[in-house]
Amino acid sequence: MQAKNADLRNLDAxxxxxxxxxATVSRVLNNLNMVKNSTRARVLRAAEELKYHPNLxxxxxxxxxxxxxxxxxxxxxxxxxxxxxxALESAAHARGYEVVVANTDYSSEQLVSSVRLMIGWxxxxxxxxxxxxxSHLMQMLTDSKIPIVFYDVGTPQKNITNVRVDYRKGxxxxxxxxxxxxxxxxxxxxxxxxxxxxxxxxxxxxxxxARFSPNTEGQIVAAxxxxxxxxxxxxxxxxxxxxxxxxxxxxxxxxxxxxxxxxDQGIRVPEDVSVTGFDNIKLAEFCSPALTTVHIPRxxxxxxxxxxxxxxxxxxxxxxxxxxxxxELVVRESTGVARQTQALENRQLSNSGLQPRC
Amino acid sequence: MQAKNADLRNLDAxxxxxxxxxATVSRVLNNLNMVKNSTRARVLRAAEELKYHPNLxxxxxxxxxxxxxxxxxxxxxxxxxxxxxxALESAAHARGYEVVVANTDYSSEQLVSSVRLMIGWxxxxxxxxxxxxxSHLMQMLTDSKIPIVFYDVGTPQKNITNVRVDYRKGxxxxxxxxxxxxxxxxxxxxxxxxxxxxxxxxxxxxxxxARFSPNTEGQIVAAxxxxxxxxxxxxxxxxxxxxxxxxxxxxxxxxxxxxxxxxDQGIRVPEDVSVTGFDNIKLAEFCSPALTTVHIPRxxxxxxxxxxxxxxxxxxxxxxxxxxxxxELVVRESTGVARQTQALENRQLSNSGLQPRC
DNA sequence: TAGTCAAATGTAACCGCTTACATACGCACA
DNA sequence: TGTGCGTATGTAAGCGGTTACATTTGACTA
Numbered sequence: 001m002q003a004k005n006a007d008l009r010n011l012d013a014x015x016x017x018x019x020x021x022x023a024t025v026s027r028v029l030n031n032l033n034m035v036k037n038s039t040r041a042r043v044l045r046a047a048e049e050l051k052y053h054p055n056l057x058x059x060x061x062x063x064x065x066x067x068x069x070x071x072x073x074x075x076x077x078x079x080x081x082x083x084x085x086x087a088l089e090s091a092a093h094a095r096g097y098e099v100v101v102a103n104t105d106y107s108s109e110q111l112v113s114s115v116r117l118m119i120g121w122x123x124x125x126x127x128x129x130x131x132x133x134x135s136h137l138m139q140m141l142t143d144s145k146i147p148i149v150f151y152d153v154g155t156p157q158k159n160i161t162n163v164r165v166d167y168r169k170g171x172x173x174x175x176x177x178x179x180x181x182x183x184x185x186x187x188x189x190x191x192x193x194x195x196x197x198x199x200x201x202x203x204x205x206x207x208x209x210a211r212f213s214p215n216t217e218g219q220i221v222a223a224x225x226x227x228x229x230x231x232x233x234x235x236x237x238x239x240x241x242x243x244x245x246x247x248x249x250x251x252x253x254x255x256x257x258x259x260x261x262x263x264d265q266g267i268r269v270p271e272d273v274s275v276t277g278f279d280n281i282k283l284a285e286f287c288s289p290a291l292t293t294v295h296i297p298r299x300x301x302x303x304x305x306x307x308x309x310x311x312x313x314x315x316x317x318x319x320x321x322x323x324x325x326x327x328e329l330v331v332r333e334s335t336g337v338a339r340q341t342q343a344l345e346n347r348q349l350s351n352s353g354l355q356p357r358c
Numbered sequence: 359m360q361a362k363n364a365d366l367r368n369l370d371a372x373x374x375x376x377x378x379x380x381a382t383v384s385r386v387l388n389n390l391n392m393v394k395n396s397t398r399a400r401v402l403r404a405a406e407e408l409k410y411h412p413n414l415x416x417x418x419x420x421x422x423x424x425x426x427x428x429x430x431x432x433x434x435x436x437x438x439x440x441x442x443x444x445a446l447e448s449a450a451h452a453r454g455y456e457v458v459v460a461n462t463d464y465s466s467e468q469l470v471s472s473v474r475l476m477i478g479w480x481x482x483x484x485x486x487x488x489x490x491x492x493s494h495l496m497q498m499l500t501d502s503k504i505p506i507v508f509y510d511v512g513t514p515q516k517n518i519t520n521v522r523v524d525y526r527k528g529x530x531x532x533x534x535x536x537x538x539x540x541x542x543x544x545x546x547x548x549x550x551x552x553x554x555x556x557x558x559x560x561x562x563x564x565x566x567x568a569r570f571s572p573n574t575e576g577q578i579v580a581a582x583x584x585x586x587x588x589x590x591x592x593x594x595x596x597x598x599x600x601x602x603x604x605x606x607x608x609x610x611x612x613x614x615x616x617x618x619x620x621x622d623q624g625i626r627v628p629e630d631v632s633v634t635g636f637d638n639i640k641l642a643e644f645c646s647p648a649l650t651t652v653h654i655p656r657x658x659x660x661x662x663x664x665x666x667x668x669x670x671x672x673x674x675x676x677x678x679x680x681x682x683x684x685x686e687l688v689v690r691e692s693t694g695v696a697r698q699t700q701a702l703e704n705r706q707l708s709n710s711g712l713q714p715r716c
Numbered sequence: 717t718a719g720t721c722a723a724a725t726g727t728a729a730c731c732g733c734t735t736a737c738a739t740a741c742g743c744a745c746a
Numbered sequence: 747t748g749t750g751c752g753t754a755t756g757t758a759a760g761c762g763g764t765t766a767c768a769t770t771t772g773a774c775t776a
Contacts, residue, residue, distance in 0.1 A: 020726085021725065021726045023725070023726060023727080023728095027725090033723095034723065034724060035725085036725090039724080039725085058731090060731090061730095061731045061733085062730080062731055063731085
């Protein structure tokens, strides 16, 4: 009478109604052979009639292992991360795995509690598409013995696979491309961060620009993340005295914010200044002007993560390895031949180091 | 030796190490009183040393109830849905509930299997932020006896709470606003759908336009969803002979696609034609020109869903009710005073029913 | 007709936790 | 010293499945 779930039937109920034992029901439900067809039909009908749904907790508990993968994402709102998540999920579903995802919102506390949750759920594997990760958490993860694949966490760890994008290569391509268009004053807008993916872009920017020195100058502008951050950083940059021929943004969102500010100021892109993004999110194609950016193959990343999370018959599994994925340059409308800095001369005449033209 | 999870400790292990019974350990871990402080400390230390993490499956199974909510979302990539999800999640966390989310990708099959999963996990409640929902599934859900709150599913159901946005009101506001700016030829771009939220906007559009008849004409254009859908629909509309003074889109994404096409064609917004969106996603503020649209309070929606999903001491819980939420008009740059149709005359001279000016 | 063996099904232990109930403990009181 | 009682802890029965192992069934052989 006071059954906790008076409303949900269990194996016993099905077994009784079909006139068999729970073992047989279980066999039917798990598609094991060794069950007579007539029995199978009877059981299936009973389950159907009782609207039976197996209790997945009980199942996991009994099996002692699950086919559920955990995914940690810093920011699901970021279409870039989302695409990886989606690819990973499809790959998982295709192989009969379920997926639970936790959005950590860049919060360290949320991340910790999400990890606790995942461990508590005894997920079969964990994909970490997160940027914040301290050593204490790392310890917790390795202790848990759960297979883990990190996306883009800089420091390679023992026994943990790391899928990374070769951002250096991407950033190098952008700078070289802009250089070939005659750009000589490039600004890099990025959030102030020591995180691998970010600082790698920044460092490579500086290195590559340095290679073209002294004809080419580089400048770093710290910026908050997102559209608003880009807008704000553009404002700062333009009033800083550095007159860029090209503005390189650490990601597409920021670039769109920059475009917005430039438009507000009546500065034309790419005629007056070129702008580039990074990541190639969908928005990059639809903003105006469409953004020149670096495409990062999210689909492949997702699949690669899955492939390295789940043991496979004859897969490319490389445990404890670092796997590098190559990005590629996508040229659209927001970049063009450099026109020195004359477009900005109206705004910045005070700077005498440059000769206005036209 | 052949323990299934030789690597993960269980209550027994902790109990042994602390020299107590599993019951006591459980009491400590669940913060029950009736435990001597010295014992508590001993248990806690043992758990810590063993790096113990409770098995949540076992816990749910034993407790017979969970504090986990399931969220079904048609498309997490849609920032609009995402915002609702996020608000719902915060509300849940704030009250000690966990959340699992399933992205159904508008696929009916995915939805079914996600629902199965949720039922299997015995979630304490289910929030359905989905557009596809057939009667068979509905049956399955009501049979499961799980408390459910739907977002925006048109048909009110017995015993199921329905949180809805009053789209009529929003759409009416837009049309009236445009009418007050002198617009006389309005086109509505929306995907062809009988779904409540969509068809409601479409119908209200027609009704409201009809109120201003015969001075004002309305036109419906079917369109695929998303940016590309908007782009394509704009193309169709412009070559259809109907020369709109204003283009009303069923959502912001579509509107941004429209803006893109108009820009490509050299048609100015709002000088030549006004464009409106719906939803007020973040992008609406940052596209150019910034989009006039209807703001829908996602945060409140998320909170409301939670409030109606979880039994509360003295809450506003209204089971089986329909709760209406009011949207509001946000005027930005993409709308302006109507200038008849002269902007399009270059493209559409063939249509003799109109007198070109200027 | 009994014997053999594979196929079909049943029995019951176990997964790791919670919790009702039983028990042990200590202490005040008569 | 025995009694009673509140507090702290232990015992063991579930929760709803899975699965090793035991048992039954039945077709086929000798």
